[in-house]
Amino acid sequence: MGTESLAQHSSGVKRQEEQLLVDRCRRGDRESFAQLMRLHEKQIYNFTYRMLGSEGEAEDLTQDIFIAAFRGIRSFRGEAKFSTWLYRIALNQARNRIKYLSRRNFFARQTRRADYGANTGSESPEGLADSAPTPEQWTMAKDLASQVQECLNQIPPRARKILVLRDVQGFSYDELSQMLSLRPGTVKSRLHRARAAMRDCLSEKLE
Secondary structure (H helix, E strand, O other): OOHHHHHHHHHHHHHHHHHHHHHHHHOOOHHHHHHHHHHHHHHHHHHHHHHHOOHHHHHHHHHHHHHHHHHHHHHOOOOOOHHHHHHHHHHHHHHHHHHHHHHOOHHHHHHHHHHOOOOOOOOOOOOOOOOOOOHHHHHHHHHHHHHHHHHHHHOOHHHHHHHHHHHHOOOOHHHHHHHHOOOHHHHHHHHHHHHHHHHHHHHHHHO
16 A cells, blocks of 8 residues: 555544544534544634634634534534534634624734734744744744734735635645635635735835
């Protein structure tokens, strides 16, 4: 069995195991849902952090997403992967939270704090590399991560979500097409515009 076949086999086994957990969840097994949550919690948190730029808000939103998923698990029929279904919930919850926070000038306040040099959180939810950085490297990494997050906060939410899902979380165009209910060509064109907006924003900050 070649490397690609092994990877496909492993992916298939993982999906079967996940489906067993989903089936148990639909019968009211809370422990099975806790296992599903542990499988996806880190990635969902990373998504919410990138969308909101705040650890506290990301933690609250992540919790809301899993509560909504638990309440709606009986509606999951397995036509798509569980992760695709879960991210549809995450996208809806994130959209609502962004609207709520925008009405309260949350993102404008985040940007002002960053402009004044305030520390708005950790360098990133994924952390830095394992090798110990020098103080100069540490400072540069934190500054760059902060500037990236500032730009994510400044571009429109529609562009932000597709950029995060593709370039941060690594979803394929087909997966994005299913999550966003868009044609693959539309996904690619929106991603191209989102990347251009990020480049323009970062270029201004790095000048």
